[in-house]
Each structure stands twice: as C-alpha cells, then as structure tokens.
Amino acid sequence: MERSALQALAQKDFMSRDELESIQLKRLKNIVSHAYKNQALFRSRMQEKGLDDTCIKELKDIQKLPFFKKVDLRDTYPFGLLCVPMENIIRLQASSGTTGSPIVIAYTKEDVACWQEATMRALMIAGIGSGDILQNAYGYGLFTGGMGLHYGAEGLGVTVLPISSGNTERQIKLMSDFGVTAISCTPSYFLHIIEKAKQLGYDFKKMKLRHGIFGAEPWTNEMRQRIEQESGIKAWDIYGLTEISGPGVAMDCPARTGLHMFEDLFYPEVIDPETGEALPDGTEGELVITTLNKFGMPMIRYRTRDISVIVKGTCECGRTIRRIKRIDHRNDDMLIIRGVNVFPSQIEAALLTIPGVQPHYHIIVRRHGDLDTLEVQVELSAELFGDTIRSIEVIQKKIGNAIKSIIGLAVTVTPVEP
Amino acid sequence: METVKQLSLFLENKPGNVYGICSTLGEAGVNIYTLTLADTAQFGILRMIVEDSEAAKALLEKAGYVVNIADVLAVRIDNQPGRLAQVADILNKEEINVEYVYAFANRHIFLYRVSDTEKAYSKLVSNGFCVLSSQELFNTNK
Numbered sequence: 001m002e003r004s005a006l007q008a009l010a011q012k013d014f015m016s017r018d019e020l021e022s023i024q025l026k027r028l029k030n031i032v033s034h035a036y037k038n039q040a041l042f043r044s045r046m047q048e049k050g051l052d053d054t055c056i057k058e059l060k061d062i063q064k065l066p067f068f069k070k071v072d073l074r075d076t077y078p079f080g081l082l083c084v085p086m087e088n089i090i091r092l093q094a095s096s097g098t099t100g101s102p103i104v105i106a107y108t109k110e111d112v113a114c115w116q117e118a119t120m121r122a123l124m125i126a127g128i129g130s131g132d133i134l135q136n137a138y139g140y141g142l143f144t145g146g147m148g149l150h151y152g153a154e155g156l157g158v159t160v161l162p163i164s165s166g167n168t169e170r171q172i173k174l175m176s177d178f179g180v181t182a183i184s185c186t187p188s189y190f191l192h193i194i195e196k197a198k199q200l201g202y203d204f205k206k207m208k209l210r211h212g213i214f215g216a217e218p219w220t221n222e223m224r225q226r227i228e229q230e231s232g233i234k235a236w237d238i239y240g241l242t243e244i245s246g247p248g249v250a251m252d253c254p255a256r257t258g259l260h261m262f263e264d265l266f267y268p269e270v271i272d273p274e275t276g277e278a279l280p281d282g283t284e285g286e287l288v289i290t291t292l293n294k295f296g297m298p299m300i301r302y303r304t305r306d307i308s309v310i311v312k313g314t315c316e317c318g319r320t321i322r323r324i325k326r327i328d329h330r331n332d333d334m335l336i337i338r339g340v341n342v343f344p345s346q347i348e349a350a351l352l353t354i355p356g357v358q359p360h361y362h363i364i365v366r367r368h369g370d371l372d373t374l375e376v377q378v379e380l381s382a383e384l385f386g387d388t389i390r391s392i393e394v395i396q397k398k399i400g401n402a403i404k405s406i407i408g409l410a411v412t413v414t415p416v417e418p
Numbered sequence: 419m420e421t422v423k424q425l426s427l428f429l430e431n432k433p434g435n436v437y438g439i440c441s442t443l444g445e446a447g448v449n450i451y452t453l454t455l456a457d458t459a460q461f462g463i464l465r466m467i468v469e470d471s472e473a474a475k476a477l478l479e480k481a482g483y484v485v486n487i488a489d490v491l492a493v494r495i496d497n498q499p500g501r502l503a504q505v506a507d508i509l510n511k512e513e514i515n516v517e518y519v520y521a522f523a524n525r526h527i528f529l530y531r532v533s534d535t536e537k538a539y540s541k542l543v544s545n546g547f548c549v550l551s552s553q554e555l556f557n558t559n560k
C-alpha cells in the first residue's frame with residue numbers, strides 16, 4: 001500500500017466524533033437490515049421484541065436490539081448464522097472454546113479485508129511498519145491470532161516471519177540471527193521465551209527486538225512491567241476475539257490509558273451483566289461489541305464476557321476513537337471463595353510481584369462443609385528452591401502474603417515441580 | 419578449601435518420585451554414593467552425592483526435575499564418644515549454623531551443610547579434623 005494510503009488509514013483513528021458517529025449510524029442500519037433479511041435467528045428475536053429492520057433511527061437505538069452470546073454460535077454450529085451464500089465465504093476460522101464444542105466464524109472477502117484493516121491500524125499505533133521484522137509467534141491455523149497479525153503486518157510492508165508458536169529455542173535463535181524488531185504472541189509465552197533465553201545465555205539488550213504485540217489472553221499490568229523490565233522491549237496490548245474477527249479489535253496507544261477500539265468497524269457498549277442494561281461510559285460492566293462492517297457472519301450486540309469500562313474523555317494521544325480499559329480478567333473466570341470474588345489474574349499479579357516466581361500456577365478450590373478453601377500450586381524454579389526446607393517455606397510464606405494482600409483471603413501455597 | 423558438590427532435588431510428595439530419580443541415574447550409569455530425604459507434609463528434598471554432579475544435574479533437569487548443587491563439607495569423624503559434639507561446639511562458637519547434616523554410607527564421614535562453608539572448613543581443619551576433597555571421598559569408597 002502507498003505511504004499516503006497508509007497515512008489516510010491511520011487518520012481514521014482521529015476523525016471527528018460527528019463524522020465517526022455518522023459512519024457508525026449508516027453502517028449499523030445497514031448491518032441490522034442485512035442480518036434481519038438473511039439470518040433466521042436474528043429475525044425471530046427481533047420479531048419477538050416487535051422490531052423490524054427499520055428500527056435504527058439513531059445510534060442509541062442499538063440498545064433495543066437483542067444480544068448474541070457464544071451459545072448461539074454453538075447452537076447454530078456450523079453455518080446457521082451465515083448471512084451470505086457459502087460461495088461468498090473465502091475463509092473459515094474456528095476456536096475450540098473451553099467447553100470443547102467448537103465455534104466457527106466465516107469471512108467474506110470484504111470481511112477479511114476489514115479484519116486486515118483493523119490489524120494494520122493496530123500495528124501502526126505501535127509504530128510498526130515497513131523496515132520492521134515481525135516474528136509472528138501466534139499459532140497459525142484455525143486460531144485467529146496467527147493469520148490476523150500476519151495479514152496486518154503484510155499489509156503494512158513489514159517483513160513477516162511466520163514462525164507460529166512453539167519450539168522456543170528456535171524462536172530465540174531466529175530472533176537473534178534475523179535481527180527481529182517485533183514479536184507477536186501471548187504475553188505468557190513471551191515470559192517463557194525470556195526465561196528460556198536467559199538459560200541459553202542470550203542477552204536481550206544485544207538483540208534488535210523493540211516491540212511485543214501481546215494478546216489472546218487477559219493479562220495484568222504487573223505482567224507488563226515484568227516483561228518490560230526483563231527484556232527491555234515495549235509491551236503493547238492488543239485485544240480481539242474470534243467471534244468478532246480476531247486480534248485487532250482494540251489496541252494500546254502510547255498513553256497507556258486504555259485500548260482504542262476501531263469504532264468505525266466495531267461498535268462498543270458496556271452492559272450490566274445481570275440485567276443486560278446498557279451502562280454509561282466510565283462504568284464497569286460486560287463488554288458488548290457489534291461488528292459494523294462484517295457481512296459473512298455479522299455479530300450484533302455480541303456479549304464478550306470480558307469485563308471492562310469504556311474510558312471517558314479523549315486520549316492524550318489525540319485519537320478520537322474511544323478506549324476500553326485493559327482487560328485483565330474474564331467474567332466467567334471468576335471464583336467466589338467465602339463470599340469474595342477472586343480472579344485468577346489477581347493470583348498471577350501477586351506471583352509476579354515476587355522476583356524469580358513464574359506465573360505458572362494451578363488454583364484448586366475445595367469445599368469442606370460450608371467453607372471453601374483455596375490452594376495455589378506454584379511451580380518452583382531451581383533459583384527459588386535453594387536447598388533447604390526453610391528456603392522453600394520462606395517462599396511459600398512470601399507468596400501467601402502477596403496473594404492475601406491482593407485478594408484478602410488466606411490461601412495454602414503448595415510448591416510443585418514444573 | 420575442599421568441598422563436595424551435593425545434588426539437591428525438590429520433590430512433590432507423590433509416589434514413585436524417589437524411584438524415578440534413582441532409576442534415571444542408574445540407567446545412565448551414575449553411582450549414588452549416599453542420599454538422604456527430608457520431607458514435610460507438602461514436599462520433600464532429596465540430597466545425594468554422586469561423582470560427576472554437573473552431569474547428573476543436567477541429566478535430571480532434562481528429566482524434568484528441579485535440581486540445585488550445594489557445597490557441603492565431608493568431615494571424617496572417628497567413631498569415638500564426644501567427637502560429634504566437638505564439631506558442633508567448634509561451629510557453635512563461630513556462630514556457624516548447621517543447615518543439615520547426614521552420614522556418608524558405612525563410613526565415619528559426615529556431610530555438613532553450613533551457613534559459612536569456608537569458615538567452618540578452616541576451623542575444623544585447624545582443630546585437627548580431616549575434611550575430604552571429593553577425590554578423596556570417592557577414591558576411599560571405591
């Protein structure tokens with residue numbers, strides 16, 4: 001793509017709110033009408049509410065529309081939500097989800113282009129472009145991470161190394177040999193790369209790596225700090241989910257006050273997860289996204305199960321597209337222990353405050369009568385182990401205290417072999 | 419200073435763990451001169467003396483174990499009343515903590531892991547104790 005065309009693309013993040021909202025309204029009307037005409041499930045849900053495809057007069061009319069949930073994708077598996085003839089579909093991607101039954105997302109040529117536009121814009125915010133070498137260590141295949149970043153980077157003229165995930169030693173060798181400047185993978189995998197690189201005697205300061213594009217799992221600020229301290233690179237948070245398109249739905253900016261959502265493509269709302277009521281910007285709730293420009297399998301008011309906030313006010317970076325607060329936990333990850341809400345990400349954050357501890361853990365909840373107890377099994381590294389029982393007990397206590405100070409509950413810490 | 423390199427392995431309390439370690443070493447032809455197991459309700463530490471500790475460590479790490487190497491003092495202590503107390507007294511006077519101590523198999527040799535290895539070594543030697551090098555230790559046991 002021409003330099004001027006790329007600049008114009010990046011400028012979309014800075015358009016006036018009036019212009020943006022008029023694009024959003026036009027696209028929303030269009031997608032609602034498209035889904036109403038072509039998808040039985042949406043049409044019947046609309047009719048139940050006494051609505052038809054002319055119900056959108058202004059943007060906030062979106063609040064009248066029914067929600068989509070992950071279960072709808074499962075119930076209509078594989079192609080029940082398709083809104084175009086199968087011959088117009090040029091790509092299928094799938095995610096297994098945690099319960100095992102897969103979900104399938106179908107893309108038209110335009111949908112793939114829309115997704116590519118989003119990942120290009122995301123990478124441009126991080127300043128990645130022609131001249132960079134991106135080691136794309138997201139998994140390639142049915143999972144959207146690999147393909148998503150690949151197309152985005154290629155669109156920008158970045159040199160892409162499609163290495164996929166796994167084989168950490170080779171990842172590090174090529175990173176060093178090729179002078180890789182940016183890597184994309186899950187943040188926890190990058191922590192693993194750091195650990196392994198240390199063992200193998202590599203020095204990140206001597207490498208050209210400058211940027212990490214991390215996503216596909218909720219992660220904390222503590223993890224970001226740890227990554228940046230130990231590798232010296234800048235860790236960018238990229239948000240996305242298969243159901244919406246893949247990575248590149250929202251992206252960190254240099255101000256680090258939230259992730260900008262590419263609002264002209266993906267319309268964000270936050271709702272009360274109990275009542276489904278739309279909440280004003282600045283209030284925490286479940287993130288709901290509508291794909292404004294996706295036709296193969298549009299998602300209208302898709303409930304992401306991710307807890308976030310639409311950040312109020314404009315960002316100091318000047319982008320007018322709204323931000324969502326970084327997502328560090330999923331709604332369905334929450335445990336309730338003795339009446340206290342506990343998220344695995346809090347345990348991870350606590351572990352990361354202790355030098356030498358890796359955020360590799362299991363949480364085991366047991367019920368003794370009416371009392372829930374929480375056991376956290378933490379992998380013990382040689383560095384932490386020392387060689388005495390006392391040294392292990394000191395670490396157990398440190399970890400226990402760190403967790404207690406964050407979640408407010410005493411836990412049993414059990415050291416385990418990696 | 420003469421010290422002996424000891425392997426320390428972190429173990430979860432699960433059946434077959436010690437067997438797994440011993441057979442990993444046995445299959446590779448590594449002779450275990452002595453070992454001792456310390457455990458709590460949650461986990462254990464297996465400590466052992468082998469001839470080539472670095473090679474054994476690499477082997478065990480490859481098999482997935484958490485392994486460290488620690489310097490211990492191999493002290494020859496005659497089979498006489500009061501001799502062990504004498505060692506304890508020397509270390510105590512120097513405020514050196516004994517982290518743990520165990521006997522070498524079938525010999526009057528005790529392995530000491532202390533808070534200050536160098537100081538303990540010189541005090542024991544100056545008090546007439548024989549502190550063995552690893553070469554001496556393995557040669558006298560072959």
Ligand SMILES: [Zn+2]
Binds near residue numbers: 253255256260315319
């Ligand atoms: Zn910004």
